[in-house]
Amino acid sequence: MKKRIAIFASGSGSNAQKIMEHFKYADHAEVAIVLSNNPDAYVLQRADNFEIPSHLFDKTAFYETDEVVDLLKRLEIDLVVLAGFLLLVPDNLLRAFPNKIINIHPALLPKFGGKGMYGDRVHKAVLSAGEKEHGITIHFVNEHFDEGEHIYQARFTVEENDTLEVIKFKGQQLEHVHYPKVIENLLKKYN
Numbered sequence: 001m002k003k004r005i006a007i008f009a010s011g012s013g014s015n016a017q018k019i020m021e022h023f024k025y026a027d028h029a030e031v032a033i034v035l036s037n038n039p040d041a042y043v044l045q046r047a048d049n050f051e052i053p054s055h056l057f058d059k060t061a062f063y064e065t066d067e068v069v070d071l072l073k074r075l076e077i078d079l080v081v082l083a084g085f086l087l088l089v090p091d092n093l094l095r096a097f098p099n100k101i102i103n104i105h106p107a108l109l110p111k112f113g114g115k116g117m118y119g120d121r122v123h124k125a126v127l128s129a130g131e132k133e134h135g136i137t138i139h140f141v142n143e144h145f146d147e148g149e150h151i152y153q154a155r156f157t158v159e160e161n162d163t164l165e166v167i168k169f170k171g172q173q174l175e176h177v178h179y180p181k182v183i184e185n186l187l188k189k190y191n
Contacts, residue, residue, distance in 0.1 A: 002026075002027070002028060002029055002030050003028060003029040003030075003078040003079065003187045003190060004029070004030060004032040004075060004076055004077050004078050004079075005019070005023065005029060005030065005031045005032060005077070005078065005079050005080075005081055005183065005187075006031075006032060006033050006034075006035060006072055006075065006077045006079070006080050006081065007019060007020075007031055007033075007034045007035070007043075007047075007081045007082075007083050008034075008035045008036070008080065008081070008082050008083070008085040009034065009035075009036055009041060009043040009082075009083045009084045009085055010036060010037055010038045010041055010043075010084055010085050010086040010087070011038065011041055011042065011043065011084045011086075012041070012042045012043065012084065013034075013041065013042055013043025013046045013047075013083060013084065014084075014172065014175075014176065015083035015084060015104060015175050015176065015179055016034060016043050016046060016047070016083040016084070017043075017046045018175075018176040018179065018180055019031060019081060019083065019179060019180050019183060020034075020046065020047070020050045020052060021180075022180035022183075022184070023180070024050065028187070029078075029183075029184070029187050031050070031052050032052075032053075032075050032077060033052065033053050033054065033055055033071075033072075033075055033077075034046075034047035034052055034053075034054045034055075035054065035055045035056075035057065035068065035071075036054065036055075036056055036057075037056075037057060037058065037059060037062060037085075037086075037087055039056055043083075043084075044056070055068075055071060059087065062087065062090060063090050066092055068093065069092050069093055069096045072093075072096070072097070073096065077097070078100065078187065078190055079100050079101075079102070079183065079186060079187060079190070080093070080097050080100060080101040080102070080141075081101075081102055081179075081183060082101065082102065082103040082104070082141060083104065083179070084118075084119075085103070086118060088115075088143075088144075088145060089101060089141050089143075091143065094141070094142065094143060099140055100190075101140065101141040102138060102139065102140055102141060102151065102182070102183070102186065103138070103139055103140075103141050103146070103148070104136060104137070104138050104175055104179050105117075105122075105136065105137045105138075105139065105146050106118070106119070106122050106123065106136055106168075106171045106172075106175070107122045107126065107134065107135070107136070107137065108133065108134065108135045108136075108137060108153055108155060109137040109139065109146050109150065109153075110146075110147075111131075112125050112126060113137075113145065113146030113147070114144075114145050114146055115145045117145070117146065120164065120168065123164050123167050123168050123171070124164060126158065126167065127158075127162075127164060127167065131158055132157065132158055133155050133156070133157060133158060134155070134156060134158050134167055134170070134171065135153055135154050135155035135156055135171065135174060136153065136154050136171055136174045136175050136178065137150055137152070137153050138150075138151045138152045138153075138178065138179060138182045139151055151182055151186070152178060152182050154174040154177075154178050156170045156171070156174065
């Protein structure tokens with residue numbers, strides 16, 4: 001039986017797309033659903049392009065009901081993947097999927113993590129701090145933003161003339177290469 005992945009995203013979903021591409025023809029795993037809290041998120045169109053069902057939920061339902069947890073259980077989800085998802089994961093979801101929720105963060109945690117640190121905000125902070133090294137962290141999710149156990153990190157050198165767009169591009173290249181592979185390796189352990 002195929003392992004089943006649920007992707008949560010709040011925005012464009014470029015990482016979600018790479019994951020959908022990676023598992024499109026896989027015989028051992030599939031993206032079963034894409035979930036979003038944002039009705040305007042482009043990730044919903046990406047899911048539609050891959051003929052993957054999507055589910056839109058509001059913040060109140062996410063935090064005050066079991067709507068999302070019940071849906072994931074009905075779909076027999078094996079791994080929950082956050083890909084640019086901006087809400088803190090609630091306790092009911094953490095309890096339902098212990099050590100089965102992962103996230104990707106566009107920095108070398110524990111640096112440049114926490115509430116409000118996402119996207120360009122992270123890269124601007126890295127440039128402002130004069131960091132010589134930057135990268136990505138894939139980690140398990142716990143009850144705090146970006147504090148779960150690290151699974152994988154990849155790094156690149158920040159060159160003297162690198163702009164925001166350059167370091168963002170370098171980081172996204174690492175994300176797109178490594179996130180699907182890390183998911184693949186985790187799913188192999190869930191037999």
